[in-house]
Amino acid sequence: MIASVTLADIQGAERRIAGKVLRTPTLVDPQIAGLFLKQEYRQTTGAFKLRGATNAVLSLSSADLGRGVVTASTGNHGRALAHAARAAGGRAVVCLSALVPSNKVQAIRDLGAEVRIIGQSQDEAMLEVARAVAQGMIEVPPFDHPAVIAGQGTLGLEILADSPAPAMVLIPLSGGGLAAGVATAIRALSPQTRLIGISMERGAAMDASLRAGRPVDVTELATLADSLGGGIGLQNRLTFNACRDLLDEVILMSEDEIAAGMRHIHAVTGDAVEGAAAVGVAAVLAGKVQITGPTVAILSGRNVAAPRFAEVLAGRL
Numbered sequence: 001m002i003a004s005v006t007l008a009d010i011q012g013a014e015r016r017i018a019g020k021v022l023r024t025p026t027l028v029d030p031q032i033a034g035l036f037l038k039q040e041y042r043q044t045t046g047a048f049k050l051r052g053a054t055n056a057v058l059s060l061s062s063a064d065l066g067r068g069v070v071t072a073s074t075g076n077h078g079r080a081l082a083h084a085a086r087a088a089g090g091r092a093v094v095c096l097s098a099l100v101p102s103n104k105v106q107a108i109r110d111l112g113a114e115v116r117i118i119g120q121s122q123d124e125a126m127l128e129v130a131r132a133v134a135q136g137m138i139e140v141p142p143f144d145h146p147a148v149i150a151g152q153g154t155l156g157l158e159i160l161a162d163s164p165a166p167a168m169v170l171i172p173l174s175g176g177g178l179a180a181g182v183a184t185a186i187r188a189l190s191p192q193t194r195l196i197g198i199s200m201e202r203g204a205a206m207d208a209s210l211r212a213g214r215p216v217d218v219t220e221l222a223t224l225a226d227s228l229g230g231g232i233g234l235q236n237r238l239t240f241n242a243c244r245d246l247l248d249e250v251i252l253m254s255e256d257e258i259a260a261g262m263r264h265i266h267a268v269t270g271d272a273v274e275g276a277a278a279v280g281v282a283a284v285l286a287g288k289v290q291i292t293g294p295t296v297a298i299l300s301g302r303n304v305a306a307p308r309f310a311e312v313l314a315g316r317l
């Protein structure tokens with residue numbers, strides 16, 4: 001039996017990563033009454049994943065950091081781990097599937113990590129991670145890891161600092177590290193808040209798993225919300241249980257709805273965010289959630305290729 005992440009773990013993570021990650025702002029949506037936009041896409045490396053990666057790297061002994069860290073990632077976690085390792089004076093290897101957009105691959109290389117591109121799926125990239133671990137490296141996975149979950153949970157503490165008892169928090173959901181961390185923090189400190197996980201219709205592994213009552217695989221499909229792609233791991237230890245126990249609901253968004261969310265966020269902030277970051281706003285716009293009190297949407301990342309964002313803005317996607 002593996003203990004789950006606690007509020008104390010998240011508070012410890014907040015102290016550990018203070019000054020190493022940005023505290024991101026919350027914006028009142030000027031067009032939708034009651035909606036608050038947590039602008040986490042302004043985070044260093046462009047996504048919240050820096051929180052978990054930094055907490056995980058800073059939790060290692062100096063001997064383990066010296067062995068180097070390795071991960072498989074759909075992009076943002078790899079970028080975060082590359083940055084966190086370099087900031088701590090360590091080496092990072094990132095294994096990616098060929099589905100990961102080239103702008104994300106280049107960004108990871110620019111951060112000084114070694115990138116290995118393996119196969120067409122997260123599972124194939126994972127085999128390369130296993131080989132690196134067999135050679136002595138330390139794996140820091142993208143979501144199913146206590147220090148990663150605790151780091152992502154610091155986002156929940158920031159949300160409560162800005163909006164003490166929100167009626168609802170809208171959390172982009174893939175492997176569930178963000179949802180597990182944020183939901184653990186908010187459930188402990190604001191038990192009345194509704195916690196909604198939001199994924200895309202095309203290949204939502206956590207949703208399929210929650211419905212099946214156990215971790216299951218789904219086929220990976222191309223989607224605007226590419227950061228929400230990939231499986232949750234058939235041997236999932238932490239995030240499946242956390243999402244099952246802490247989320248009130250999971251909602252799925254169509255590609256058109258996600259595109260509308262991206263356009264709305266651009267209209268009110270002037271910023272380009274990636275599809276994964278827009279799913280909460282998309283759910284509000286589509287009427288799939290009702291705002292009954294202060295509602296916080298987590299805008300989780302900004303790593304979208306410029307040509308793709310231009311097509312979304314032009315209404316061609």
Ligand SMILES: *Cc1c(COP(=O)(O)O)cnc(C)c1O
Binds near residue numbers: 047049277
């Ligand atoms: C990773 C990621 C998510 C989903 O986080 P999980 O912890 O895998 O559920 C959402 N948005 C962005 C931008 C991400 O990079």
